[in-house]
Amino acid sequence: xxxxxxxxxxxxxxxxxxxxxxxxxxxxxxxxxxxxxxxxxxxxxxxxxxxxxxxxxxxxxxxxxxxxxxxxxxxxxxxxxxxxxxxxxxxxxxxxxxxxxxxxxxxxxxxxxxxxxxxxxxxxxxxxxxxxxxxxxxxxxxxxxxxxxxxxxxxxxxxxxxxxxxxxxxxxxxxxxxxxxxxxxxxxxxxxxxxxxxxxxxxxxxxxxxxxxxxxxxxxxxxxxxxxxxxxxxxxxxxxxxxxxxxxxxxxxxxxxxxxxxxxxxxxxxxxxxxxxxxxxxxxxxxxxxxxxxxxxxx
Numbered sequence: 001x002x003x004x005x006x007x008x009x010x011x012x013x014x015x016x017x018x019x020x021x022x023x024x025x026x027x028x029x030x031x032x033x034x035x036x037x038x039x040x041x042x043x044x045x046x047x048x049x050x051x052x053x054x055x056x057x058x059x060x061x062x063x064x065x066x067x068x069x070x071x072x073x074x075x076x077x078x079x080x081x082x083x084x085x086x087x088x089x090x091x092x093x094x095x096x097x098x099x100x101x102x103x104x105x106x107x108x109x110x111x112x113x114x115x116x117x118x119x120x121x122x123x124x125x126x127x128x129x130x131x132x133x134x135x136x137x138x139x140x141x142x143x144x145x146x147x148x149x150x151x152x153x154x155x156x157x158x159x160x161x162x163x164x165x166x167x168x169x170x171x172x173x174x175x176x177x178x179x180x181x182x183x184x185x186x187x188x189x190x191x192x193x194x195x196x197x198x199x200x201x202x203x204x205x206x207x208x209x210x211x212x213x214x215x216x217x218x219x220x221x222x223x224x225x226x227x228x229x230x231x232x233x234x235x236x237x238x239x240x241x242x243x244x245x246x247x248x249x250x251x252x253x254x255x256x257x258x259x260x261x262x263x264x265x266x267x268x269x270x271x272x273x274x275x276x277x278x279x280x281x282x283x284x285x286x287x288x289x290x291x292x293x294x295x296x297x298x299x
Contacts, residue, residue, distance in 0.1 A: 002035050005048050009086050018175040020151075030079020037062045048083075049093040056080065056101050070104040077103045112240050114250045119144055122242070125235040131197040132215065136228050138189040139212055143244065145186035146170070147251035147269055150244035154220045157209045158194075163187050172270040180268050249280075256280040 006028055013019045037059040038046055063073055087093040123140050127133045143153055152170050160169040167179045203217040212220050225244050233242040255265050266277040
């Protein structure tokens with residue numbers, strides 16, 4: 001019974017919402033947790049339509065006792081809510097028992113941010129005496145110039161580059177597209193990489209339009225970008241927890257600190273909700289408070 005509903009839910013997420021395979025698997029695991037709870041507490045014969053708010057609240061308490069963090073609990077509740085929204089949309093149920101289901105309150109953690117000087121120091125560690133060096137320089141310059149997610153930079157296509165007008169077309173979450181300005185330094189390093197490195201690679205079938213490739217002409221992985229940044233950060237002697245996403249956070253923070261309009265930052269980052277972008281205003285306030293405490297004699 002439940003497997004057939006999950007199969008339909010999976011098809012909906014893939015075809016209607018165009019979610020990535022990782023996101024789909026995460027949603028399905030959330031629904032499976034509800035199934036496991038029902039099986040463990042005598043509700044194995046309940047259909048999804050028969051589940052009540054009390055059942056869901058019992059499930060939340062159950063996953064909490066299993067030792068799941070508040071963030072993981074919230075993630076599970078989000079997946080179950082999405083499942084019931086799907087059932088309502090497809091007229092498979094008449095009521096949504098998740099409407100009054102509350103997720104644990106989460107404290108929003110401010111992301112680690114690099115200063116412009118630290119970013120320059122990291123990029124300066126790249127040696128340009130190898131083909132990979134030119135590629136990595138172009139990648140990091142592009143990530144910081146455009147605020148890209150790591151998935152967006154490794155999937156960037158040559159046909160998405162509009163260097164004549166200084167923009168790139170980015171395909172983000174849910175296959176949503178946005179135009180993002182790209183800086184002169186990033187464009188210059190992309191051009192150098194294309195003319196002197198990529199042109200000499202044995203490009204694999206299906207990757208003809210992919211911009212950044214490995215030495216065998218295949219696509220780059222997220223892990224590869226993470227390892228490159230980790231190594232460069234260590235060489236630069238920076239003691240922060242730096243990941244590819246740190247470059248995106250830094251891009252947004254530097255814009256907000258410089259007075260950029262929050263709506264413009266939201267559009268460039270590809271955030272669906274302005275609330276997601278507002279974290280950078282909180283970060284900016286922390287920056288201002290830190291500056292005041294350092295330099296004001298009466299603070």
